[in-house]
Amino acid sequence: MNNEQLHIDTAATEQKIWSILSTVVDPEVPVLTVIDLGIVRDVKIHDDHLEVIITPTYTGCPAMDMIAMNIKLALAEQGYKQVKVVSVLSPAWTTDWMTETGKEKLKQYGIAPPNPKQQVCSDQLFASNEAVQCPHCNSYHTHRISEFGSTACKALYQCDDCKEPFDYFKCH
Amino acid sequence: MDNSLIDYTLHLADTTLILSQRNSEWCGHGPILEQDIAITNISLDLLGQSRNFYQYAALLLNDGSTEDSLAYLRTEREFKNLLLAEQQNGDWGQTILRQYFFSQFQLLLFQQLQQSSDEQLAAIATKASKETTYHVRWSSEWVIRLGDGTNESQQRMLHAIDELWRYTGELFEAAEYETAMGIDLAAIKQTWTEKVTAVFDEAKLPVPQNVFMQTGGKQGVHTEQLGYILTELQYLQRTYPGAKW
Numbered sequence: 502m503n504n505e506q507l508h509i510d511t512a513a514t515e516q517k518i519w520s521i522l523s524t525v526v527d528p529e530v531p532v533l534t535v536i537d538l539g540i541v542r543d544v545k546i547h548d549d550h551l552e553v554i555i556t557p558t559y560t561g562c563p564a565m566d567m568i569a570m571n572i573k574l575a576l577a578e579q580g581y582k583q584v585k586v587v588s589v590l591s592p593a594w595t596t597d598w599m600t601e602t603g604k605e606k607l608k609q610y611g612i613a614p615p616n617p618k619q620q621v622c623s624d625q626l627f628a629s630n631e632a633v634q635c636p637h638c639n640s641y642h643t644h645r646i647s648e649f650g651s652t653a654c655k656a657l658y659q660c661d662d663c664k665e666p667f668d669y670f671k672c673h
Numbered sequence: 674m675d676n677s678l679i680d681y682t683l684h685l686a687d688t689t690l691i692l693s694q695r696n697s698e699w700c701g702h703g704p705i706l707e708q709d710i711a712i713t714n715i716s717l718d719l720l721g722q723s724r725n726f727y728q729y730a731a732l733l734l735n736d737g738s739t740e741d742s743l744a745y746l747r748t749e750r751e752f753k754n755l756l757l758a759e760q761q762n763g764d765w766g767q768t769i770l771r772q773y774f775f776s777q778f779q780l781l782l783f784q785q786l787q788q789s790s791d792e793q794l795a796a797i798a799t800k801a802s803k804e805t806t807y808h809v810r811w812s813s814e815w816v817i818r819l820g821d822g823t824n825e826s827q828q829r830m831l832h833a834i835d836e837l838w839r840y841t842g843e844l845f846e847a848a849e850y851e852t853a854m855g856i857d858l859a860a861i862k863q864t865w866t867e868k869v870t871a872v873f874d875e876a877k878l879p880v881p882q883n884v885f886m887q888t889g890g891k892q893g894v895h896t897e898q899l900g901y902i903l904t905e906l907q908y909l910q911r912t913y914p915g916a917k918w
Contacts, residue, residue, distance in 0.1 A: 557721075557800070559718065559721065559804060560718055560721030560722050560725060560797075560800055560801050560804060561717040561718045561719070561720050561721020561722070561724075561804075562721065563717070589796075590725070590793075590796035590797060590799075590800050591792070591795070591796035591799065591800075592799075593796070593799045593800040593803065594800075595803075646707060647707035647708070647710065647711055648711060648807060648810065648811045649707075649710050649711035649714040649715070649807075649811070650710065650714075651710070653714055653717060653718065653804075657707060671807075673803050673804075
C-alpha cells in the first residue's frame with residue numbers, strides 16, 4: 502500500500518470511528534451522545550489499536566467509567582477490539598462545548614439546556630437570579646429550588662407559570 | 674523522585690477524601706430532600722477530586738501503589754488531611770460551616786494551583802475549581818441563612834464557630850512540602866479572611882479573634898476523629914484484603 506492509500510484508509514477509518522461514537526449515549530441523560538456532550542476530544546489510530554481520548558464532565562461523575570466502557574463495547578461490536586480509552590483533564594470540559602443539537606435534544610427531553618458560561622459561573626452570593634427558560638412552556642418565570650439536582654451536572658428549578666418542576670443542566 | 678510533590682498531592686487527596694466521607698454520612702439524613710442531595714453531590718465532587726489526586730500520587734510513587742491502596746491501606750499517621758476535614762458533622766449548621774470554611778479556602782487554593790508549574794495539579798485544579806465555585810456559593814448562602822435566621826439557628830451557628838474556628842489556623846500554616854511547592858498561603862489567608870468576614874457580617878455572626886489554633890494534620894498528627902473515620906472507611910479492605918467487585 503502506498504502512502505496516499507494509507508492516508509485515505511486512515512481518514513475513512515477515523516470517520517467510521519466518529520460515527521460509531523455518535524451512537525454512544527450518556528447513561529444518565531440517554532438523549533445525549535458523547536459527541537453531543539463534547540467529551541470526545543480526539544481519536545488516534547495506531548498500527549495495532551485505537552485510542553479514544555475523552556475528558557470528564559464533572560470530576561466526580563460516576564457515569565464516566567460507564568461511558569468509557571460503553572465506548573469500548575460499541576467499537577468492539579463493529580470489530581474494533583483493541584481500544585484504549587484515555588481520560589485527560591486539560592483543557593477542562595465546559596458546557597460551552599455541548600453542541601447546539603445536544604442542547605435542542607435536552608430541551609425536548611424536558612431538561613433546560615445550559616446557559617452560556619460567562620453569564621453565571623461565579624461565587625457571588627445569591628447569584629441565583631439567572632434566567633432559566635422552562636423547557637415545557639418556554640416561560641422565563643422560573644425559580645431555583647436547589648443548586649444541586651439528581652446528578653452532578655444538574656440543578657433543580659420550577660416554572661412559576663406552568664408550575665412544572667424541571668432539571669437545569671447547569672453551566673460549568 | 675520529588676518527595677514534596679508526592680507529599681503535597683497526598684495531602685490534597687487525603688483532605689478531599691476525608692471531607693467527602695464525612696459529608697456522605699448525611700446521605701439519607703439531610704434536613705430536607707434537596708439539601709440531602711446537595712451535600713451528597715458535594716461529597717461526590719470531593720471524592721472525584723480525591724481520586725484524581727490519588728491516581729496522580731500513585732503514578733508519581735511508581736511502586737505498585739494504586740488509588741485504592743493509598744486510600745484504604747495507609748494508617749492514621751500517614752494521612753496528611755486538614756484537621757478541619759475530619760471534624761464531626763454535628764448539626765446541619767456545623768456541617769455547613771465546615772464546608773464553607775473549607776470551600777472558600779479550596780477555591781482560592783485551586784485558583785493559585787491553576788498557575789502551578791506542575792501540569793497535572795494545574796489541570797485538576799482548573800477542572801475542580803468550577804465545582805468548588807458552586808460549593809462556595811451554596812455553603813455561604815446557608816451560613817447567612819442560618820446566622821441571620823431565627824434565634825435558634827443563630828445559636829447553633831455560634832456553637833459551630835466555637836467548635837470549628839480553632840481548626841482554621843492550620844489551613845494557612847505551611848508544611849514543608851507546601852513551601853517547597855511554592856504555595857503562597859499568606860496571600861490565600863488574606864483573601865480568605867476578607868471573604869469570611871464579609872459573609873459573617875451579612876450573617877450577623879462575629880469573627881473570632883485570638884483563638885488558640887489546633888494544628889498537626891498536615892504532618893499526620895490528628896484529632897481522635899480520624900481513627901473512627903478510617904475504621905469505617907477501610908473496614909472492607911482490612912477485613913477482606915484485595916476484595917473486588
